[in-house]
Amino acid sequence: MQSHLACFNPACRARFDINDVLYNCTACGGLLEAKYSFDAIDQAALKKTWRERRMDNAPLSQSGVWRYREMFPFLDDMRHVVTLREGNTPLLSGPRAAAYGGLAAISFKHQGFNPTGSFKDNGMTCGAAQARRLGMKRVACVSTGNTSASMAAYASAGGLDPLIFIPHGNISYGKLAQALEYGAKTFQAEANFDQILALVRVLAERLGIYLLNSINPFRIEGQKSIVIEMMDQRDWRTPDWIVLPGGNLGNVSAFGKGLREMHEVGLIDRMPRLAVIQAEGSSPFYEYMAARGAAPFRAQEHPETLATAIKIGDPVSWPKAQFEIESSKGTVERVSEQEIADAKAVIGQCGIGCEPASAATLAGIRKLTAAGIIDRDADVVAVLTGNVLKDPDYIYRYHTSQLQAPNGTAILPTFGNKPILVPNDPDRITELIG
Ligand code: F0G
Secondary structure, three states: OOOEEEEEOOOOOEEEOOOOOOEEEOOOOOOEEEOOOOOOHHHHHHHHHHHHOOOOOOEEEEEEEHHHHHHHOOOOOHOOOOOOOOOOEEEEEEEHHHOOOOOOOOOEEEEOOOOEEEEHHHHHHHHOOOOOOOOOEEEEOOOOOHHHHHHHHHHHHOEEEEEEEOOOOOHHHHHHHHHHHOOEEEEEOOOOOHHHHHHHHHHHHOOOOEEOOOOOOOHHHHHHHHHHHHHHOOOOOOOEEEEEEEEHHHEEEEEEEEHHHHHHOOOOOOOEEEEEEEEEEOOOHHHHHHHHOOOOOOOOOOOOOOHHHOOOOOOOOOOHHHHHHHHHOOOEEEEHHHHHHHHHHHHOOOOOOOOHHHHOOOOOOOOHHOOOOOOOOOOOEEEEEEHHHHHHHHHHHHHHOEEEEOOOEEEOOOOOOOOOOOOOHHHHHHOOOH
């Protein structure tokens, strides 16, 4: 069986050619996923090959995504690959953050070490490769900032024209600056993320532009490499929990698929539990899962959070995310603006740092350990999705007591660290340092 696309809806499971330009099932409208036969995989040999590639200077081996290409063999010709040496992101310990989160230890998988500073690069290298394989000239996305930064870079590096749509005034300058610098045609629309996604889908269809949002199944294939690399770095010891922030819910879908497939071929001997953390003002998936089937999924019309990366009210991948949370016996939590801000400062104090959405992980862990859902001694990996420099304005405001939640409430600088204005006077400064 070759690789193909399949409908994710268990009642449908329609099959499509891997080269069909589709984002939803034409039979039922469901989400699509890439499928392969992994029968021929020898897991021990593969682990060895992947280790050897780390010492190999070939671009595909140096990529922390394509090194693991046997787990997403959708491409027939590797010359379509555009790589900026994505992946290769570290696992870092943070004792102070562990204590804050109510844990004996914590490990951060820091996706902010990627070429454009977020986990989107892991998926975008695959999406851009498929775009080139299909002979596309233009690619488009709507974004809360990171997808657009990443798409702009990979499209430009691969000779494609990037078209970006962002909610006007609602993404950080760091991310907008990247899109401009990487040469994307950038449209700031007077609408929110969910509305713009609908708009971009119409335009993609009308103009024959390839859509590179996480609804694109090849993005999901690339993002699987985050958990594959994580397991390789851990010598294939499965953690108890993997915790990540949730917005459009593509990443948790990718993690679940990657872990299930690794389990299927014997690369890991058990599944970790997945925990998705949302911001309180932007938590439609939390609400839905908390209702335990008592109410249908309902989009939030006016999502609000200062963690703009996850300011999404109508996440497209919720059916996949639900499946992955349930099949991994995972959980969904939500956290307040204050909790995100404080957790972020604590991650900063570890010398690690991350953008606001990423800090929802530690804030969520703190709540989940307090509730007894995660044990104090559990082996926990929290995924930091974006680099600390993505949103410096947020950081400055927090530390100088100027940060306000979207409803106007002041965020307290619990771990504030204000800059100190000093005269040009060594005596006075000596006095201040003490
Ligand atoms: N963290 C960061 C830093 C993000 O940029 C995003 C999503 C998420 C978490 C949530 O991941 O959508 O897979 O659940 N950012 C998208 C964007 C929506 O446009 O950059 P998700």
